[in-house]
Amino acid sequence: MTLAVFAQESVWNFYDAQVPTELRKYLTSAGLVGLIMGMDNILGVLIQPWMGFLSDRQARAGRGRWPIILIGACVAAVPFALIPWTHSLPLLMLCVVAFAATGNAFKGITETLVSDYIAPANRTKAQGFVKAGVSLTIVVSSLISLLVVDRSIRLAFAVPPLLMLLMFAASWTFLGRRHSAAQLSETETETGLDAGRSEHDAPVSPWTTVRQFVRDPTGPRAALMLGIFCFAGMWSALRSLTTSYGTEILGLSRGAAGGLTLPGAIAFLVCVVPIAYGSTRLGHARAMRYGVGMFVVGLLIGFASPTVAGTTVAMIIVSLGYASFAANALVALWDLAPNKYVLGTYSGLYTVAASAGASLGPALLGATVDLTGWRFMLLNAAVFAAITFGVFTHLVRRTTRSPASAI
Template sequence: MVPTSPPAPGAATTPHRPAPAGPMNRSAVLWVTLAVFAQEAVWNFYDAQVPEQLRHYFSSAGVIGLIMGLDHSWGIFTQPAVGFYSDKLARRRTGRWPIVLLGAALATVPFALIPWATSLPALMVCVVGFAAIANAFKGVTETLISDYVTPGNRSKAQGFIKAGVSLTIVVSSLISLLVVDHSLHLAFAIPPALMLIMLGLSWAFLGRHHRDAVLPQEHADQSQEFTSPRAVLKDALRSPSSPTLLLMIGIFCFAGMWSALRSLMTPYGTQVLGLTRGDAGGLALPGAVAFLICVLPIAYLSNRLGQLRAMRHGVALFIAGLLAGFAMPNVPGTIVSMVLSSLGYASFAVNALVALWNLAPAQKVLGTYTALYTIASASGMALGPAILGTSIDLTSWRYMLLNAAVFAAVTFAVFTRMARSIPHSTTA
């Protein structure tokens, strides 16, 4: 994965096969999975319950979707610089951990205050404050795995990490089902408390020994040096046909629709299915369980299919799930829809970031390439909920899943174009 010399100017970067995999550092995978679990537990609960909080002040699904999307857009502005700085820290004694730990501590405060906000301005201060801080360090946590796991093992490691992420949906759903209807204040206090505890454990067992655990080849990398985040971005997006740019477009499209569904599923449950707020917040639970069961087999299968082909099949399954849910507008039908859509998303989630890392010109810039992933996904998350919400305003909540399927078909077309543009042999 790590080239010995920089690519020729103007040459299009193409994905390549990872180096042969040696033994995977399973202990490191465990603790990084716990770290990602910690931050995603907060985000999943945020996406499930904040839209319903906003419905106290806004009746338009489009406005609610826009606000939820704009929250994610902070990563577009902060992630390149934070990711580049984390790449510098990765080769030092502390590693990337100071950014993660400080960011988590700061993000906890506005998140826990959300249910205490009794006016729209106070609510927006809490929501924007949390989103700005949490987005700044989110990509850094996801990059931790590249410091401890060899390139050939990263797809497998991502399978374990995404399995951990699926558990956060379970946790979020259980908090919604068991706590929200009884005490909203307690419900919003639980996820950040879990985040601080679990990140502290991850740092204690892994981060404190960063100097011994970091990959030796990272220190020996003699490839091209980049002096700023802008230089890395310019190298990655040098032409309209750049595979990196095509992959980012695909990430943008799929992340947008997935975020839209997560943001608007609770109101869909209350408006179409007649559920309480707590019960509607638990609609994602069956899909999370299916994701958990299948994500590791999907990760191993993806190595055989190729990353782009696996992502395209995942989008097709995602669309099939949405159409099934539209055809059956009841609780069982919606559960089937969430299960199929979650499995489709699993194929995307396991492969997208690793595929982007495989395009990086050097091990030293993986944090910045994670920022490219964040830029693409955050842009999609910023616009996806607003687009889907606006389509609901023009039709009705009953047509939400059908509208999402139409938008997801555009995503399928993008991944089909990518698969034809980039040879399969280079993406496995």
């Protein structure tokens, strides 16, 4: 499972780090670049819930989720590799849109594999290992930026999709083909959210699930979705604009600026599993709130010290804050699902909230950069993150008042 998530994130992290610079060859507005970088998340809102629903039906029918993942990965690799070969904005946009659409078709489904192989009580710990794999892709993306981008941008864009295909093949060989019998049996899943559910419970459409959210707009599910929306927006904005910040404020080359996230990725890799284990006792909501608090502190440190060293320290603290969120958010939403046959749909709804936030975050932060300049980017991000802290504080209070819905 970690290999599978590593495979897909290997392309998305490099996409976030280097596509903005490709766009800036044709565009001067940071807000417009941020808006385009958020477009893949808008496509995710439209595509992922339905693909999650389709994967639930495939899993219930015994065919599994792997065919969707493998076909999607093969198709998405092509437009991604072609991005640096384009010589005009229309062709670049064609490749960007094609990759975003096909990449989103299997993105949420890959993370749902955790629910197929891991019992509910152990999913937070499993997410820790999965997110460690994600952080490793940030390390890989940063190393590609440092070692390859300044030498050959075309080769640099060819490495992540090749890595994605190789890792998916290895993951499928281990889980999808050789160990299909390892998937959870009915008795193993008859705990947690499945307790007392009928064996005939079936996947419901995303629209039905959305109506359930609408009927309880002040409940923990709605609050959690809002928190996911806010945090994902700021994280995506930071990832999309950090390379440009490094070139504009720190005076780094494009490759060196792309490597600014490397120390934070290493810190994430080292700490995310212990954070996941600690979260099982602390509670999902509290762990995420503490993570947002660290995120704000890191941004303020980076603003106060606009140097390579100060920015590096800021990225480390910010990454640790995000680790606490990443290890808990999806598991917290799964815990609120009515039965195991909607986990793919709930994963899709998670990506709706995350994608909607990530589609607006880069454009919103980019717009503030247009108004205040690159020097104030981290301070602007800290203000938005403080709002996110308020959302998770409300969620903690909401779940504390209602122990039955505590997460």
